[in-house]
Amino acid sequence: MDHYGVRGPIHAWLTNFLTKRTMRVVVEGEASEEAAVLSGVPQGTVLGPLMFLCHINDLPESTKSTVRLFADDCLLYREIHTSHDHLTLKADLKQLEIWAKKWGMRFNAQKCYILSSRSKSSYLYSLDNVILQQVQHNPYLGVLLSADLNWSSHISNICCKAGSTVGFLRRNLRNCPQECRRLAYITLVRSTLEYGATVWDPYLRRDTERLERVQRQAARFITRDYKSRSPGCVTDMLRNLAEPPPTGRATQAVTPQPPQQDL
Numbered sequence: 182m183d184h185y186g187v188r189g190p191i192h193a194w195l196t197n198f199l200t201k202r203t204m205r206v207v208v209e210g211e212a213s214e215e216a217a218v219l220s221g222v223p224q225g226t227v228l229g230p231l232m233f234l235c236h237i238n239d240l241p242e243s244t245k246s247t248v249r250l251f252a253d254d255c256l257l258y259r260e261i262h263t264s265h266d267h268l269t270l271k272a273d274l275k276q277l278e279i280w281a282k283k284w285g286m287r288f289n290a291q292k293c294y295i296l297s298s299r300s301k302s303s304y305l306y307s308l309d310n311v312i313l314q315q316v317q318h319n320p321y322l323g324v325l326l327s328a329d330l331n332w333s334s335h336i337s338n339i340c341c342k343a344g345s346t347v348g349f350l351r352r353n354l355r356n357c358p359q360e361c362r363r364l365a366y367i368t369l370v371r372s373t374l375e376y377g378a379t380v381w382d383p384y385l386r387r388d389t390e391r392l393e394r395v396q397r398q399a400a401r402f403i404t405r406d407y408k409s410r411s412p413g414c415v416t417d418m419l420r421n422l423a424e425p426p427p428t429g430r431a432t433q434a435v436t437p438q439p440p441q442q443d444l
Contacts, residue, residue, distance in 0.1 A: 185235060198228070220285055236284065243280045244273040251322055255288075261297075267304045274308050294319050296328055324377045332381035336388045343373045343395045351402045362403045363422065370399055 182195055199222065203215040222229040230252065237255075241248040246259035246269065257277070259270045281287055290311035296319050306313045317328045325335035346369050354362050374392060383389050400418040401407050409415075 182232075182235065195228075195232075237286075240277070240280055243276045245269055246273045254322065256321060261304070271304075271306060274306055278309055296326060298328060298330055322377075324380060332383060333385065333388055335381055336383060336391055339373055339376070340391045340395050343370045344398065346370050346373065347395065347398050347402055355405070359403060359405070362405075366399045366403055370395070 182192055187195065202218040202223070204218050205215045206213045222232050233253070234250075237250065240250065240255065244257065246257055249256040249258075255277075257270075257273060259266060259273070261267055261270065277288065288308055290308040290313065293308055293311075293313050295306055295313045295315045296317075297315065318334050319326055325338050327334050347366070350362065350365050350369065354365055357365075374395065383392065396419065397415045400415055400422060403422060404418050406414075406418065
C-alpha cells in the first residue's frame with residue numbers, strides 16, 4: 182500500500198487492521214488452538230476485494246502477452262502465427278509461476294485451460310508442471326466462449342438455465358399477483374437471457390427462436406394463461422406486457438414466420 186502512495190494515518194490503520202490477527206477452527210463445538218494469520222485479508226470485509234486488486238495489479242507487467250484481470254479471474258492470450266509466438270506464450274506462463282511465488286500466491290492449474298479460437302492447437306502448454314487441457318468451450322465472466330467463435334452453445338446454455346427458472350417460478354408463484362410474477366421474471370429470468378447480449382446477439386434464426394421460446398413460456402406464466410392456442414395469442418401477450426425479444430437489438434416482438442436458412 183505504501184508503493185501505491187497510501188501513507189500516514191491511513192497506512193497505520195491498515196497495518197493495524199491486517200497484522201497480529203489469529204484464527205481457529207471450530208468443529209462440533211470443539212475449538213482448535215489459535216494460530217497466527219501471516220498473509221491474506223479477512224474474508225467478507227469491505228476492504229478485502231480492493232486490497233486483493235492492489236496486490237495483483239502488477240501481474241500484467243510480468244508478461245509480454247495480453248492479460249485481462251477481473252477480480253480473481255486472469256485471462257492470458259496471444260495470437261499464434263509462428264513458433265516464436267508459441268515460445269513467448271510458454272515463457273509468459275513461466276513468468277506467471279515466478280510472479281505467484283514472489284507474492285505468495287498459487288494458480289490452480291487444474292482449473293486453467295487452453296482455448297484456441299481457430300483450430301485445435303498442436304502446442305502443449307503447462308503451468309506449475311501441469312499440462313493444461315485444451316477445450317472447445319470455456320466460461321469467462323458468465324459468457325461461454327467457443328473455439329469456433331459461435332454463440333450457439335452459450336445461447337443453449339442460458340436458455341436451459343432460464344427455462345428451469347421459469348419452471349421453478351411457475352411452481353412457487355402460481356397464486357401471486359401478475360405484477361409480482363412479472364417482476365420475478367425480469368429479475369431472475371430476463372437478467373439471465375440478456376447478460377452480455379451486446380456480445381453474443383444472435384444472427385442465426387434457430388438461436389433467436391430458442392430465446393423467444395423461453396420468453397413465450399414466461400408470457401404464459403406471467404398471464405397465467407396456459408390454454409390459449411389461437412394463432413398469435415402469445416405474441417399478443419408479449420405485446421400487452423411490453424416485453425421485447427431478449428437479444429442485444431432493440432427490436433419488436435414478431436409473429437412466427439416460415440423457416441429460413443441460417444446465415
